[in-house]
Amino acid sequence: MSEDELPAAPRIPTRTTSRRRGAPRVRALTIDAIAAAALRVVDDEGLDAMTMRRVADELGTGAASLYAYVDNKDRLLELVIDRALGELEPPPEGDGPWQEQLKAGLREVRALFARHRDLARASFARIPLGENALRASEWMIATLRRGGLPTQVIAYACDLLPLYVTAIAYEESIYAGEQLSPEQLADYVAEMRSYFESLPRSRFPNVVAFAAALTSGAQSDERFEFGLDVLIAGLASMAD
Amino acid sequence: MSEDELPAAPRIPTRTTSRRRGAPRVRALTIDAIAAAALRVVDDEGLDAMTMRRVADELGTGAASLYAYVDNKDRLLELVIDRALGELEPPPEGDGPWQEQLKAGLREVRALFARHRDLARASFARIPLGENALRASEWMIATLRRGGLPTQVIAYACDLLPLYVTAIAYEESIYAGEQLSPEQLADYVAEMRSYFESLPRSRFPNVVAFAAALTSGAQSDERFEFGLDVLIAGLASMAD
DNA sequence: GTACAATGTCGAACAGTGTTCCAGAACGAC
DNA sequence: GTCGTTCTGGAACACTGTTCGACATTGTAC
Numbered sequence: 001m002s003e004d005e006l007p008a009a010p011r012i013p014t015r016t017t018s019r020r021r022g023a024p025r026v027r028a029l030t031i032d033a034i035a036a037a038a039l040r041v042v043d044d045e046g047l048d049a050m051t052m053r054r055v056a057d058e059l060g061t062g063a064a065s066l067y068a069y070v071d072n073k074d075r076l077l078e079l080v081i082d083r084a085l086g087e088l089e090p091p092p093e094g095d096g097p098w099q100e101q102l103k104a105g106l107r108e109v110r111a112l113f114a115r116h117r118d119l120a121r122a123s124f125a126r127i128p129l130g131e132n133a134l135r136a137s138e139w140m141i142a143t144l145r146r147g148g149l150p151t152q153v154i155a156y157a158c159d160l161l162p163l164y165v166t167a168i169a170y171e172e173s174i175y176a177g178e179q180l181s182p183e184q185l186a187d188y189v190a191e192m193r194s195y196f197e198s199l200p201r202s203r204f205p206n207v208v209a210f211a212a213a214l215t216s217g218a219q220s221d222e223r224f225e226f227g228l229d230v231l232i233a234g235l236a237s238m239a240d
Numbered sequence: 241m242s243e244d245e246l247p248a249a250p251r252i253p254t255r256t257t258s259r260r261r262g263a264p265r266v267r268a269l270t271i272d273a274i275a276a277a278a279l280r281v282v283d284d285e286g287l288d289a290m291t292m293r294r295v296a297d298e299l300g301t302g303a304a305s306l307y308a309y310v311d312n313k314d315r316l317l318e319l320v321i322d323r324a325l326g327e328l329e330p331p332p333e334g335d336g337p338w339q340e341q342l343k344a345g346l347r348e349v350r351a352l353f354a355r356h357r358d359l360a361r362a363s364f365a366r367i368p369l370g371e372n373a374l375r376a377s378e379w380m381i382a383t384l385r386r387g388g389l390p391t392q393v394i395a396y397a398c399d400l401l402p403l404y405v406t407a408i409a410y411e412e413s414i415y416a417g418e419q420l421s422p423e424q425l426a427d428y429v430a431e432m433r434s435y436f437e438s439l440p441r442s443r444f445p446n447v448v449a450f451a452a453a454l455t456s457g458a459q460s461d462e463r464f465e466f467g468l469d470v471l472i473a474g475l476a477s478m479a480d
Numbered sequence: 481g482t483a484c485a486a487t488g489t490c491g492a493a494c495a496g497t498g499t500t501c502c503a504g505a506a507c508g509a510c
Numbered sequence: 511g512t513c514g515t516t517c518t519g520g521a522a523c524a525c526t527g528t529t530c531g532a533c534a535t536t537g538t539a540c
Contacts, residue, residue: 009435029488052527062490064529069488073527121365125411129435134444141446155453156466163467167407171365195369198247204374206381213395226396227403234474269517292498302519304500309517313498 009129029059031069035079039116042080047118050077081123082130084116090139098147099232105139106165110224113169117176120169136162144235153238164231168224189215249369269299271309275319279356282320287358290320321363322370324356330379338387339472345379346405350464353409357416360409376402384475393478404471408464429455 037058041050052063052073059065070076091104113120128136137158144154175185196211207214217223277298281290292303292313299305310316331344353360368376377398384394415425436444436451447454457463 006439051525053525056490063527064490064492065488067528124364124407125361125414127432129432134439134447138444138446141450145446151450151453152456153466155450155456156463157470158450158454159463160467160470163407163411164404167364167403171403174365192367192369195247195249199374200246204378206378206385207374210381210391210395210398213391214398216392216395223396223399226393227400230397230400230471230474230478232474233477234470234472237473237477238470291496293496296519303498304519304521305517307499 006131006134029061029065029069031079033059034066034069034076035083038076038080039083042118042122043116047122050080052076077122078126078128078130081119081126081128082132084112084119085128085130085132085136087112087115088132088136090135098143099236101143101146102140102161102232103228105143106161106228107224109136109162109165110169113166113173114176117173120166120173124166124170147236148239149235150238150240153235157235161231164227168227246371246374269301269305269309271319273299274306274309274316275323278316278320279323282358282362283356287362290317292316317362318366318368318370321359321366321368322372324352324359325368325370325372325376327352327355328372328376330375338383339476341383341386342380342401342472343468345383346401346468347464349376349402349405350409353406353413354416357413360406360413364406364410387476388479389475390478390480393475397475401471404467408467 034055038050038055041054041058045054052066055076056063056066066076070079088108091101091108140158140161141154144157149157180188193211193215196207196214199208201208274295278290278295281294281298285294292306295316296303296306306316310319328348331341331348380398380401381394384397389397420428433451433455436447436454439448441448
């Protein structure tokens with residue numbers, strides 16, 4: 001998976017049955033094959049379909065067999081996430097202002113999450129410490145440094161920006177996963193708009209007045225780009 | 241629950257067994273009592289403990305009885321969320337710049353989520369259309385209007401700001417729900433820091449260099465305030 | 481070459497979930 | 511009274527993550 005092994009990543013102290021060393025064995029399965037199968041299931045059938053039984057089935061074995069390689073489902077999910085993150089290729093640094101570089105990289109992440117449906121949901125509220133996640137962090141810090149931002153601002157930004165992208169991708173994946181056709185989605189948006197407009201004007205004057213704006217471009221790139229612009233403008237204002 | 245009934249909120253088209261009208265009956269349960277019981281369970285024992293059986297138990301009945309009042313667990317969760325949102329009291333508008341007003345309101349929301357553990361997780365990626373959520377939106381639009389922001393910016397901000405607060409609260413609730421003592425959490429942070437520092441400097445120079453900054457104030461108000469500042473500075477830059 | 485201990489395999493089982501079914505009970509209207 | 515409607519709630523279904531333990535398979539030691 002990587003040229004040289006990283007040290008063991010710290011974990012929230014939970015019951016971890018530590019892997020015991022032992023004599024070499026011919027293994028029918030590999031952690032890699034399991035992670036690949038799990039990612040395949042997530043991509044094809046969604047996160048909820050990624051059950052231990054389903055993954056084992058994909059490998060032609062039983063669920064219990066997986067537990068020889070993976071502590072539990074959560075750990076398997078971590079492997080799956082980092083495996084997908086491996087597709088990220090940091091855009092070549094160099095030309096252009098740091099703001100644009102940053103946006104390009106974050107768009108890449110969003111595209112990744114769009115490609116792997118439900119992965120945003122899975123990786124939300126998880127500090128990614130795998131090989132590939134670290135590579136992404138490394139790139140982000142480097143880019144932010146070029147903006148001449150204070151150290152602590154950079155550190156917080158490394159938290160805030162992925163939080164935003166993951167959160168947006170999470171939301172977007174919900175409608176994608178709901179199996180709605182574009183028409184159904186348009187219907188839903190239209191219904192929501194007329195709902196807003198039908199509210200008692202005496203109590204919700206602003207919601208009624210903004211009904212159109214509130215329901216426009218709910219799903220578009222524009223919404224994502226808006227957040228990106230806000231965040232980066234805000235960060236830029238913190239230089240010096 | 242409200243002075244006058246709101247129109248029915250639109251829903252993502254899913255199987256909804258529409259409630260049939262019928263002769264009056266003495267009901268042992270009420271939707272309100274069910275929602276209250278469910279919120280109690282979520283607060284006391286966490287979101288995962290909120291099972292239909294557990295909620296029914298709280299009311300001294302069986303799980304099947306709840307389905308006479310609630311379509312499914314998800315709808316019940318919506319009720320629970322909006323019930324909690326009822327605690328929000330919009331700060332008195334008037335004095336101070338809109339930026340500070342906005343921050344004050346959002347801090348209020350964060351405090352609400354801190355009070356009701358796991359509620360952020362439950363309400364994430366959900367468009368809240370209940371009575372109380374609408375009141376919050378109404379207030380937010382009003383405040384943003386005072387900033388003289390363009391219409392579409394206001395609309396997007398109404399999406400972006402709650403997204404941020406909910407996402408942060410979600411993350412924060414995870415560590416809170418993990419039952420970690422402050423010492424354990426400090427240990428975990430320290431472990432993560434030394435993990436970053438132990439990474440191969442050749443491949444992750446920036447992560448190593450920023451190890452201290454990356455792991456500082458992970459849980460504090462400072463992190464929340466930072467994001468707030470970034471967002472609102474970014475929004476302010478979009479006036480005119 | 482054989483015996484041994486270690487370790488991967490995986491069917492079965494456990495405790496739990498959301499949800500449905502349906503035999504009853506309880507009541508309003510006639 | 512009776513009827514019809516509605517709520518009640520135990521039982522059951524199909525599913526989940528995870529553990530157990532008899533079994534199979536191997537590398538090594540003698």
